Amino acid sequence: MKDFVPDWQPFAHLATTSGSPAAAAKVGTFVETKNAELGQGAKVPHLTYVGDAKVGRRANVGAGTVTVNYDGYEKHRTRIGDDARVGSDTMLVAPVKLGRGAVTGAGSVITTDVPAGALAVERSEQLVVKGYRKRRDAEAETGKKRGTRVRKAGDTEARGKGKGAH
Helix, strand or coil, rough: CCCCCECCCCCCECCCCCCCCCCCEEEEEEEEEEEEECCCCCCEEEEEEEEEEECCCCEECCCCCCCCCCCCCCCEECCCCCCEEECCCCEEEECEEEECCCEEECCEEECCCECCCEECCCCCCCEEECCCCHHHHHHHHCCCCCCCCCCCCCCCCCCCCCCCCC
C-alpha cells in the first residue's frame, strides 16, 4: 500500500450537488469543484476552479483554469466535451461549450462555443514599454504620481502595428 496514490489530493474542495465525480476522475491539489460533474477519466490536476460545469470523459483541464460561471446576476453552466484539452490559465466564460476533442490555448479567455476538434486561442497583442522600470523608479523617488507623465511618440514597441497599438 505504500505506493498508493489517491485520486483526490489534499487541499481539494468538492462541493458537488449534481452527482459525485466519476470514480476514475482525478481532482488534484488546490482544486475546487462546485455543482460540477466530472466524467470517467477526466483530469483536473491542480490550481483550478470548476463550478456549474460538466467535464466530459478523458477531458484534461490545465492548471489555473477557471469556469467563470457568475455574471453578477445569475450562474451559467460550462460544458467541456469528452477528450477536450483546456490549456493552462484558461478562463471559460459561461455559458460556453467546448466540443468533443476541442483544445484551448494557454492563457485564453473563451467566450464563445468551440466546435468539436477545433483549437480556440484568444490573446491580445503583447505590449512592450521600453524604459518603464527606470521611469517608474525615478517617479517613486521624486514622489510623482502614476499617470501624470505625458506620453511621447516611440514609448511602445506596439506603435503602428495594428490592433492593440497605443
